Amino acid sequence: MSWVKSVQYSGEDVFDEDADDINLQDKEWKYNMKKRVRDGYVDGIDHGKEASLQLGFNMGYREGAASTMAIGQLKGIISAIQCWCQLQRPDTPTPASVTDLLQRVVKHEDSLMEAMRTALENPIPSVSDVSENMEDLGVGEVESGCCGDGGCSKGSDCCRKDSDMDLGPILPQKPRLSFTLPTDPFTIIGESLEQLLQCCMDIVSELGLSQELIRHLQQLKSATE
Amino acid sequence: MAHKSEDLFDCILMADDRYHVEGYREGFDEGKRQGMIDGRKHGASHGAKLSMEVSFYYGFGITWKCLLQNNTDVKARKRLKALESLLGLIQKFPHEEPQYEHLQEDMEKVRAKFRQVCSLLNVPTDFSEYVKSGGSGGISF
DSSP states (O other): OHHHHHHHHHTSOTTOHHHHHHHHHHHHHHHHHHHHHHHHHHHHHHHHHHHHHHHHHHHHHHHHHHHHHHHHHHHHHHHHHHHHHHHHOTTSOOOHHHHHHHHHHHHHHHHHHHHHHHHHHSOOOOHHHHHHHHHHHTOOOOTTOTTTTTOOTTOTTTTOOSOSSTTOOOOSSSOOOSSOOTTOHHHHHHHHHHHHHHHHHHHHHHTTOOHHHHHHHHHHHHHHO | OHHHHHHHHHHHHHHHHHHHHHHHHHHHHHHHHHHHHHHHHHHHHHHHHHHHHHHHHHHHHHHHHHHHTTOOSHHHHHHHHHHHHHHHHHHHOOTTOTTOTTHHHHHHHHHHHHHHHHHHTTOOOOOHHHHHHTTTTOOOO
């Protein structure tokens, strides 16, 4: 009696034609409604992107521009010094300290661009991810200071900042993140820039060049601290 | 009877709309998130490159200004004048503002002024580094 098997398999009452129709209509209805949801979703994504692309671009542009100002100026300064050396003393080679610093500056610039690209490829994780990470890393240092004294009563996710904007800031000189990942590029680059500026000031002193230039470099250095 | 079937069709259309709207809202939020990320990435790249270039000219200009400050000969005065002009142009130019309508125009003026300054200083420059890749990879002087 194979028809018995087929009834059990399909789970439908073979003799109830109405039930058959209703079941089919029900499936068709569900299928159509799911399709409507999907279509809506696709439309929504397109419009959502359109709405925020320009906004995102403007935000990123300002951040990117701010992040390269100091290193760009430093590169210009050191290049000018190199030219000066070449023009003033054409018979002697440019001091190694100058060419060396220029190379380091270029390298720093490249890592900065790379760090920025990486940070924006992988936006800051959500708060729940962060609380797990903070526990793993045993991080306690926070700008607000509420976790400073022997633990915080509010728990590991109390010191989230920028949680409403889960993309996070990208200014390298002053990371506003309330936690530090072991491979946080911003802190590393921040220190490097100060060192490079200091090195430049030392060179300007050694070569006996303008005091005003040293003051300008000092200003740049203060701005990055 | 007619009244009843109208209700029935309304129900169907409303359900249809409702599902579409539900999907749309979710999609819109996701699209907004993606758009922000993409936009920010591209914006940052553009902003960083432009700022790098302009800041380079500024640092270069300010250094030469400091170095020539105490010279009083005619040549130095001419160079200083061009340097002041370059620095002034840059200071007035809101290059960090993406919506600035004269961004490209002013950028070209700054580049032209920089080239003039370099020729007055007898400094040979290769601009291809800045025009294409924002100054990475070293410069040639």
